[in-house]
Amino acid sequence: MKPAVRPQVPLFSSGPCAKRPGWTPAALADAALGRSHRSTLGKAKLAEAIDRTRAVLGVPADWRIAIVPASDTGAVEMALWSLLGARGIDLLSWESFGEGWVNDVTKQLKLKDVRTFEAGYGQLPDLGEVDPARDVVFTWNGTTSGVRVPDGDWIAADRTGLTICDATSAAFAMDLPWDKLDVTTFSWQKVLGGEAAHGMIILSPRAVERLETYTPAWPMPKLFRMTAKGKLNEGLFKGETINTPSMLCVEDYLDALKWAEGIGGLPALIARSESNLAAVAQWVEGSEWAGFLAESAAVRSPTSICLSFKDTWCQAQNDGVRGELSKRMVKLLEKEGVGFDLGSYRDAPPGLRLWGGATVERSDLEALLPWLDWARDEAKTSLLATV
Structure with missing residues (x-):
C-alpha cells in the first residue's frame, strides 16, 4: 500500500539543494x-x-x-x-x-x-x-x-x-x-x-x-x-x-x-542536519534492505546521506541489477511527486542519496522514508519480472 503521508517539500537534491523553509520569490x-x-x-x-x-x-x-x-x-x-x-x-x-x-x-x-x-x-x-x-x-x-x-x-x-x-x-x-x-x-x-x-x-x-x-x-x-x-x-x-x-x-x-541567523546561527544549522541524519538512522536500523554506504557512524555525513542495498537478494546481484533497481525506485518516487533527485551519484555504488542539510525539514524526511520502502517493493517486483 502507498503511504498516506507525503512530504510537504519533496526536494532532496544534493545540489542545488532545497531552499530554506518558507522561501518564496x-x-x-x-x-x-x-x-x-x-x-x-x-x-x-x-x-x-x-x-x-x-x-x-x-x-x-x-x-x-x-x-x-x-x-x-x-x-x-x-x-x-x-x-x-x-x-x-x-x-x-x-x-x-x-x-x-x-x-x-x-x-x-x-x-x-x-x-x-x-x-x-x-x-x-x-x-x-x-x-x-x-x-x-x-x-x-x-x-x-x-x-x-x-x-x-x-x-x-x-x-x-x-x-x-x-x-x-x-x-x-x-x-x-x-x-x-x-x-x-x-x-x-x-x-x-x-x-x-x-x-x-x-x-x-x-x-x-x-x-x-x-x-x-x-x-x-x-x-x-x-x-x-x-x-x-x-x-x-x-x-x-x-x-x-x-x-x-x-x-x-x-x-x-x-x-x-534568525534560527540561532551555526549551532542551529548543525543541529538541524544532525537531526535529519538521526531520523534516517532510526529508519535504517529497522530496515530489511537499506544500509548506509558509510558503515562507520563516526564518519557518516548528515548532509549527503548515501544509502546502499544491504539485503541478501541485492547482495547476490551485480551492479547492473542494483543500478536498475535504484533507477526504477527514483522514477517511481518522482512520478508520485514525493521525492526528487534521489539517485546515487553516477560514479558511486548503486543506491540512493538523500540531502539532509539544514534547509530540509526532518518531518519531510520522515514522510519520505515509508515511500522508499514502497518504491523498493514496487521496483523489485517489476525487476524480477524482467530478469
Whole structure:
C-alpha cells in the first residue's frame, strides 16, 4: 500500500539543494537588479554577503573571505593553481570530487612531488599518513559517498604545509576548525540552498603569506588571480569580484544567511542536519534492505546521506541489477511527486542519496522514508519480472 503521508517539500537534491523553509520569490524583492555590482549598492550587497558569512561561520577576523566565480569548483581550482608547487603535496581521495582534485594536480598541473592516499566509497584513507610538512588537499565531506572526516584532530597545529579543504557540503552543517584550515572553499547552492555558479574561498594568514611569497611556474588565468604585483588583491576580499556576479543570486544568499541567523546561527544549522541524519538512522536500523554506504557512524555525513542495498537478494546481484533497481525506485518516487533527485551519484555504488542539510525539514524526511520502502517493493517486483 502507498503511504498516506507525503512530504510537504519533496526536494532532496544534493545540489542545488532545497531552499530554506518558507522561501518564496518575494525574498528577492530587494535585489539590486539592473545595477552594476561596482555601484555603491552592489558593492554593499557583496560586502554584506562576506560579513554575514564570517559571522555565521565564526571565521576569525584575520582570515580573508572572497566571492569567486564558478561555484566550489572554481574556488578549489583557484587554490590549486595559485598555491601548489611550493612544496610536496598529499592528496586525499575517497569519492569522485576528491578524485577530480587528484586528477587536476597530477594530470593538469603535472606536479611531481605528490603522494595520493585513496579509499573506496564508504571509507576514509588513513589520515595519520598525512605529513604536516607537505601541503594537503582534501574534501571535508564527500558529497557523493556520504563520508566526512570526523574532526580536525589529524591536522597538526604546528604544520608547515598548507591545508586546502573543499568544504562545499560541510560548511554551515559541520563544525569546521578554522585554526586547522588554511584554504576553505564552498558554494552557495549546498547547505543554505542558494543559487549556483558562485563560490567562496577563505584564506588563513598562512595562505596569504604563501600567495605573497610564491609565484607558480605556470601562467595564471585571470579568473584565478588573487594577487597583483606580488601582493594580495585586497579588493577581492571586500566584494570586488573578479567577474560579474548575479545580484539576484547575491540577494538569495543574503536571505539564506539572514534565515540562518534568525534560527540561532551555526549551532542551529548543525543541529538541524544532525537531526535529519538521526531520523534516517532510526529508519535504517529497522530496515530489511537499506544500509548506509558509510558503515562507520563516526564518519557518516548528515548532509549527503548515501544509502546502499544491504539485503541478501541485492547482495547476490551485480551492479547492473542494483543500478536498475535504484533507477526504477527514483522514477517511481518522482512520478508520485514525493521525492526528487534521489539517485546515487553516477560514479558511486548503486543506491540512493538523500540531502539532509539544514534547509530540509526532518518531518519531510520522515514522510519520505515509508515511500522508499514502497518504491523498493514496487521496483523489485517489476525487476524480477524482467530478469
